Amino acid sequence: MTEGLAAQILEHIRGSGLAIGTHITAQELAERFSVSRFPIGQALQLLATKGVLTHERNRGYFVSEAKDTSPETLGLVARDDTSDIYFRIAEDHLHGRLPDPASEAYLKETYGTTKAQLNTVLGRIAQEGWAERRPGYGWSFSPMLTTPESLEQTYRVRLALEPAALLEPGYHLDPETAARCREAELRLLYGAIETDSADALHERGVRFHEAIIGASGNPFFLEAVRRINRVRRLLSYRSMIDRKRYRQQCEEHLQILDLLERGKNEEASQALRRHLEHTIENLQEIRPILER
Template sequence: MSAADERAVNGKRELTEGLAAQILDHIRDGGLAVGTHLTAQGLAERFNVSRFPVGQALQLLAAKGVLLHERNRGYFVSSAKDASPETLGLAPRDEASDVYFRIAEDHLHGRLPDPASEAYLKDAYGATKAQLNAVLSRIAQEGWAERRPGYGWSFSPMLTTPESLEQTYRVRLALEPAALLEPGYRLDPEIAARCREAELRLLDGAIETDTADALHERGVRFHEAIIGASGNPFFLEAVRRINRVRRLLSYRSMIDRKRYRRQCEEHLQILNLLERGRNADASEMLRRHLEHTIENLQEIRPILER
């Protein structure tokens, strides 16, 4: 096998395993019950990829026991749904993530041509076709690039300044505390337990060792989990849209990780209040938590403006 062929094979494997890990997180964080039917079309729309790689990822999860495959019926969540990507041996998409962050940095510095052809991006970042497709699908899902009809990709100028990142937090400040006060609010105990486990793991040392990608996802999952428990899908959809577009500067802000211990501790306090049914207190705690984050943005502004 030539070096080029080997890179292509590795790129496809990374795409499949990366999607499998995303689907598994979707199952766990969404609290999907055993027996829930997963469709390739629905997942393709959620992760903004074609049905083929989703099909490959579903096959992989079925082979690892997370899903059950029934002939002519499809894939269903199995009783092994609480397995983690790490325990299943799903390799992180290191090379694809490297390409992603390099494109992100170049976009923040205004170094990308607009529009940029896929051939240019492939050559400029040394990516395989599979890796580039995965990265561009992720970027499109996050909302800072879109395919141009007939020619390449355009990258959005939105959310490339510290001011725009602060604006997203102010919108969250208006939405998230209100979601905790919805009359039908119910936080599933299993979801609460997974959130607590993730926070304790960070406090035990993962704050310093996790990637920026993993740190960002941990925060996103926590906030989307407690907002999703509101029973009001409009709160959750609004927060998800904001989370998709704020990633660029959020990643850069993680260069300074000193504030994460306080954030983890505040997350745990909010969980404790919700589990005790003290939603009004939890809502106020969440408001203060987001206000602290906005204050921290001013302290790390030099990092965001690099």
């Protein structure tokens, strides 16, 4: 599990464009990957031995050099067993093949997991909002995000929220955050669109939108967008089978960044609105992928 988790952390660092010297906290990573801090600590130690991170006593871990490295070049497994189990459960849920409720004994036998693996996967699923533990018996899986219509609805909510966030009176996008976002987009345009995992692609999009919304200074905008991002993962992963549209998305992200850095928030808000509208239009083109 350590190598797989280390690979996921590395992809998170690269996909988010984190600059050298950025502080990496175990607590944030534990919440992001729905695991305890102990395996996170082991993965961070491994990345430190590989030169990706540096460790400073009593201060923690900092990004050293991850721009030109990958899980493969470091001899790490790109995804661990729990990721495979996660995607199998996700596909079965999307196809309506899971009983409701599903007992842990059923899930353990069906997917051939250990108790620890199943706890890790269910913890991640619960955090993303598409399953919850039933009192005294098993797990219930939400029907909310299993259709193309429901995914489009999440984008319509974002269309109402995100452009407005860029117009908040206290809006300020700091240069370091903008630089990280730009580096992540350029990295994709230079080839990572085709090579990054679905996890990494989804994470990069999430990080971009949460970064520019977080700069509004209004925590209610950011919390709403984060909740939406957690529950839309299922169909977002499937939509990544077709990656042709990602070049346009990257270019639109870069345009929005440029406008924000120049203080043209009204134009940036309009550009963000067009960007989300384009995404909704693209969902119609990939509908067969989402419905299969």
